[in-house]
Structure formats: structure tokens, C-alpha cells
Amino acid sequence: MSTQKVAFITGANRGIGFETAKKLGKLGIFPVIGSRNEVSGKEAVDKLKADGIEADSIVFDVTNKADHAKAYDYFEDKFGKLDILVNNAGVSLEGDPVSSFSTGNPTTGVSEETLRGTLEANFFAQVFSTQVLLPLIRKSEAGRIVNVSSTLGSLNLHSDPTSQIYAIQMFAYNTSKTALNAFTVHLAYELRDTAIKVNSVHPGWVQTELGGSSAPLSPEDGAESSVRLATIPSDGPTGGFFYLDDIIPW
């Protein structure tokens, strides 16, 4: 079994996921990029290599169960374990937060395609892929699972008229992240007597395809919360929801 730590970051061919892979690589962890497009995954690895970081990529569509099994085989054969899983891949089928103001995104008008498609990618697929990879994370001395969520998944903030996100009514996306947070809490409970820590993070509002061009943060800044929770020590938190060191209400 490899002594170097290995991390699997899903949706890491671009955006926050790519920067997360880069930062973990700079810490001496071997990042494996999950990309649903093979070429774009290889291009991301080339960029990391140009930065002096050894990395690899695998084809991984989080909604494709065959890819879950192939990912298991890859990590089992090559490393015999998985130390860090960053469930970063995600979609917003309702546009970015600013464009959602102009469309209104009425909750009563959400289409079945949008609601099911968003929940499939951002929730169901995250649960099932984590289930498949969990036996390998159990083989790590200090397994870490980071679910990349959003403050938009916070029911506390959404029900508070003074909250900055009160009016961001992307019902499908917001619900998918609320559900992902529930997975964090329940998985952390199940794993409470193991060395594995499971947390949700909010990356901040980040300028990516998903975050839109009005976002104030760079993808590099956006990766910081994922990296912190992916590398917390053995006395660190589990079952929490964080932006940097701040606790976010559920």
C-alpha cells in the first residue's frame, strides 16, 4: 500500500475542483482528477505537471454507476486505499445566482427535468459513488470525505429574511445541497467510531461557470475550504458545515 496520501477530486478538470487538486498536490498529496471528459482530465493533469505536481486523471461521470466501479478498481489496484474524497462535481441547471434573479426561478414552476436532474447529480450520485469508494477510504489511516455544498443549501439562512441568500430561489439546486448536507450528517454519524471525518463545505461565491461572472472570489480562493477540511487532523471536526474556519448554520 502506498505511503503517500492520495486524493480523489470529482469534477476537477476545471473550476474549484481543479484548484483543490492543485492545492492538495502542493501539500504533497497525490491528486487524482475525476473528469467526465477524458481529454479535459488529461489536460488538467498536464497543467498540474507543468506546475511540478505529479497527478493522474480518470474518466468519472458521477451519475454513471459503471464509472463508480471503475474508480474503485483504479484506486484499489494503484494505491490499495483512498485517503481523501472530495465530492466536488456539481451542476446548476437553473443558471447562476445572479441570472436566477432575472428568471425568478419560481419554486412552483420548476420542471421535473430540472428538479430530478439536479438532485441526481448533486445528491443521489454523490451518495452512491461514496458508498462504492467507502471500503477504500476505510483502509486509509485518516480518511477524509468533503462534500462540496453551498450556503444555498442552508434552510436556516433561507428562512431568515435578513440573510443575504434569502431571495436566491434556485429551488432545485438549493434542495440538492440541503440533501447533500443531510448525507454529511448521517454518514458522519455512521462513521463516528472510525478515523474517517465527513464534512460539508461552502467554497464561497466563486467565479466559475457555475458561480457566474459577478462572483467576487477566484477558483483558487474557492478551493481553500475543501483543502482545509480534506486535511484536518485527527482531533478535527466531523459532521459539520464550514466556510474556511466558520461554521455555517444547517
Ligand SMILES: NC(=O)c1ccc[n+]([C@@H]2O[C@H](COP(=O)([O-])OP(=O)(O)OC[C@H]3O[C@@H](n4cnc5c(N)ncnc54)[C@H](OP(=O)(O)O)[C@@H]3O)[C@@H](O)[C@H]2O)c1
Ligand atoms: N462557484 C460557486 O460560487 C459555488 C458556490 C457554492 C458551491 N459551489 C459548488 O462547488 C462545486 C464546484 O463548482 P464550480 O463552481 O467549480 O463549477 P464549474 O466550474 O461549473 O465546475 C463543475 C465541475 O463539475 C463537473 N461535473 C458536472 N456534472 C458532472 C457529472 N455528472 N459527473 C462528473 N463531473 C461533473 C464539471 O465537469 P464538465 O467540465 O464535464 O462539465 C466540472 O468539472 C459544485 O459542487 C458547486 O455546486 C460552487
